[in-house]
Amino acid sequence: MTLDTVKHATDTPQTAQPWAELGLKEDEYARIREILGRRPTGAELAMYSVMWSEHCSYKSSKVHLKQFGEKAPESDALLVGIGENAGVVDVGQGYAVTFKVESHNHPSYIEPYQGAATGIGGIVRDILAMGARPVAVMDPLRFGAADHPDTRRVLPGVVAGIGGYGNCLGLPNIGGEVVFDSCYQGNPLVNALCVGVMKHEDIHLAQASGTGNKVILYGARTGGDGIGGVSVLASETFDADDSAGASANRPAVQVGDPFQEKLLIECTLEIFREHLVAGIQDLGGAGLSCATSELASAGSGGMRVELDTVPLRDATLSPEEILMSESQERMCAVVEPGNVARFLEICEKWDVTATVIGEVTEGDRLEIFWHGEQIVDVPPRSVAHEGPTYHRPYARPDWQDALQADDAARLPRPATGDELRAQVLTLVGSPNQAAKSWITDQYDRYVLGNTVLAQPEDGGMIRVDEESNLGVAVATDGNGRYAKLDPYTGAQLALAESYRNVAATGATPLAVTDCLNFGSPEDPGAMWQFAEACRGLADACQVLGTPVTGGNVSLYNQTGDTAIHPTPVVGVLGVIDDVTRRTPMAFSQAGQLLYLLGDTGDELGGSAWSQAVHDHLGGLPPAVDLERERLLAQILVSASRDGMIDAAHDLSDGGFVQALAESCLRGGNGARIVVPDDLDPFVFLFSESAGRALVAVPRSEELRFTDMCGARGLPATRVGVVDGDAIDVQGQFSLPLAELRAAHEATLPGLFA
Amino acid sequence: MARVVVDVMLKPEILDPQGQAVQRALPRLGFTGISDVRQGKRFELDVEGPVDDAVLARVREMAETFLANTVIEDFTVRVEDGTPAGDARNGAPA
Amino acid sequence: MARVVVDVMLKPEILDPQGQAVQRALPRLGFTGISDVRQGKRFELDVEGPVDDAVLARVREMAETFLANTVIEDFTVRVEDGTPAGDARNGAPA
């Protein structure tokens, strides 16, 4: 086969090209020809097709994501906003924190271990590329029904992959989510979040500037793995039944090497310390196509790359394949000529392969050569930043009204103390509410020695500075059931819960990252869910004053016509001046008083109770009151800072009784509970009204605490006392902790061990 | 009692970090002249009764669906004495 | 280019949790008649030049000192075609 050079392409305008097989639409192909003024070469076609895929170009979602910028609240904390590898937040004392959540959904269904492992690897490199030391990871997960046979294949593999990669990298796993719902049967969601810490002056950006600067590719050698991974696995051409076929020629699955990534991290941080880098980009989806075009597009000059200098694992790879390869554990840096020798020396110290593959040029073209012949000559912006934009039609699904009309209020409720007791046990033992330690015990939460709080706490907390005790807290939440009932409110509830979780630890919420997992954008109903969720999230961020700093979109999560529940996963980052003042969730002191903060209404739509007891989904989700969330957060933070509370736990799915059970079990203490006069016992125990938390107040602080709540207008109801070794709801039932613990902790081992 | 051996190796195009780590270590230990190392798994199955074609077919199915992950791995099945059980890597239908 | 294979298995007296897990899973998957499963490692070494006795002796030394931990593992070395390279498990002196 002759090499399809730029010259050859110019000379053979009629040659038929496989644009459709590469996932391009006819008008997209026509636009490429128009941009270039000729037909693209094979290498150019490969680059455009992968960079213009949904996964890389956000062509269906970006018109909606725009709101995150347009409605962004004023925030002094945001140092780098949406558009870079990850946003950067000022946390004081000269420190900056970067964090982001991404999806690796489809690959994790095909090959759970490697899919999940490389998901962690990818998000860690994004954080590293900002100039930060990665300090923690989290893993929001969604699986099919807990007792479905395929969940037995997917879940253990995903968990082992996340642990296998994250543990080997030496990053503590400080939290995440595990949700089971049959809607995720063929489309499990594997989202991964990473947090990194740096000093302000260490922030690095993905741009290539300075004519004559060298482009260095370093890390793993480039192999044939993951070719087409982006376009095949993460776009509309993906079809589960076809997965075996897709792997026939080049594997679409990537295998991770966490050891190589650990070396890459240490090597890169040493390079940053010596200020050797002018611009840097990780290699993720779309590999070199993405890195070279994004670097060149964001910089001031052009770029020239000698593709045959790329170190290969497989010598038979074609130039197109090299450009598209998604081999893991690679980075691309732009380095001034005078710094190249030292850069390579540091790579040698860490046994990291590094090669100069090109340089920044004058002009504004990205030019790629293969053994001296030019195979790519494109305006980089047209590849990286000026891909197609779709205004997809969207419409509220016609089933939405019927779903909302099917109110959970019609479900039979427990009438006696014994029935309440039985349903409490059903609830805390249901897969979604059961203890997740069978999973989280497979993750190292101690490594790096700065983990102040980790799962099952409301938020993970990391000490940033050992001298000053400055720290950050992060939580992620998302409730697909709520979002299915009402995507606008559901997205806001996801944010509200995550925000509340961070505040419950004593940290002040500052900023947001999100991973939007939805069905096909070509389905107007799914597109409506997406649009509503974006609007809801952007509006809520504005009220709460927490800007979205970055995130990720995963579409086409559906099997045939059946889409997953719309699942916006929201991560919130908070800061705490003194981590020794953190608020844990455990009730560890008998005699402390329990206060319920916030208002409880009769809100059971989409609740854990309706799922666990009745396998029902219908009605409306709980109402959101963002001003109340803000007030509650302020109270939780003040109370922590001033030592007025010893424990706090946010109320979310499962309601009061679930929170109570978790805090009691964690502390090894029971509680005597009195149902407030104005509440029905069932509603009190199981309602999922938002904007609430349960706190333990030392008796000596009671007056000060209630005065503060009173003065600031937050309802605070004394509901009981920490005491004994049972949960005793007066006049209703008593449930020994041992029995509660057995029900709560046996479920997951029973299913997966 | 007969023994059937199933060898499972990563497909040639799939990254083999373990094999690479071994290969990189060899020169440091004074071993040269090894141009590539791949590391895989070896299963020794003790089979009750005689190993006939039906048994081998079952073992092959077991390898295909369970012992190997054919998304990233190839396998071979053979009776202990070393004769391949009539199939090339992966391919053979059961 | 010749290929030398080194098989490494846990010694029979050492507990093999991986093999046991496989064996326990088999009946659930509908495979019966397998009385024992052991799981070990298989190394494929690509050797530059011809594989003569000297090369095999070196590979054996490599297996002894590095590829296997002889506190808990046995190994065999053979040239790809399947003929054992003149040694029984572990034993043979280099």
Next chain:
Amino acid sequence: MTTRIGVVTFPGSLDDTDALRAVRVAGGEPVALWHRETSLRQVDAVVLPGGFSYGDYLRCGAIARFSPVMETVVEQARAGLPVLGICNGFQVLCESHLLPGALTRNDHLHFVCRDQRLAVANAGTAWTRDYTEGQEITVPLKNGEGGYVADERTLDMLEAEGRVVLRYLGGNPNGSRRDIAGITNEAGNVVGLMPHPEHAVETLTGPTTDGLGFFTSALKTLVDAR
């Protein structure tokens, strides 16, 4: 004069900074050592930290054992230098034959991270003299290949010579023979442990401060030796 305790960083070491911190918290002077250097920079004791040296490929500790720094560590350990191997460090010590036996895949096949109750079985080594025999402690345990194995003769010998240093309490987390969580060499200067005492030196980030004793023990041993 401060006591210098070195911590080796291999490629893939993860708990090296934690071990350095623990030395500092205990009152010693932490010294970072690099796997490619044969010099131990005149330290008075060495810690081989936890992690996944060389990715734990092949076998845990099998490749790290051949690093230049280990030549010196092995030589000086034989001459009496106090050496503590934690988790991956324990695996390196076994692979180096400074300690008998080997560490194998956890019997349940999963990585396990938990706060582990332990009994100190030998309070006479260079690294345990600040404990009392039979003392119960709780420190984090986190590993995928922590099952200690050795042949019966070796196990009997370890028991007879009192060389079991730590034993698991409250359930064996990985299938270790005879609940062994840590052992020592004949001279008592080389100790290997699966649990991570460096993660139990401050209440803020660990379940207890029970791990500090390993580091203060070494400091005392070294001061006495002067």
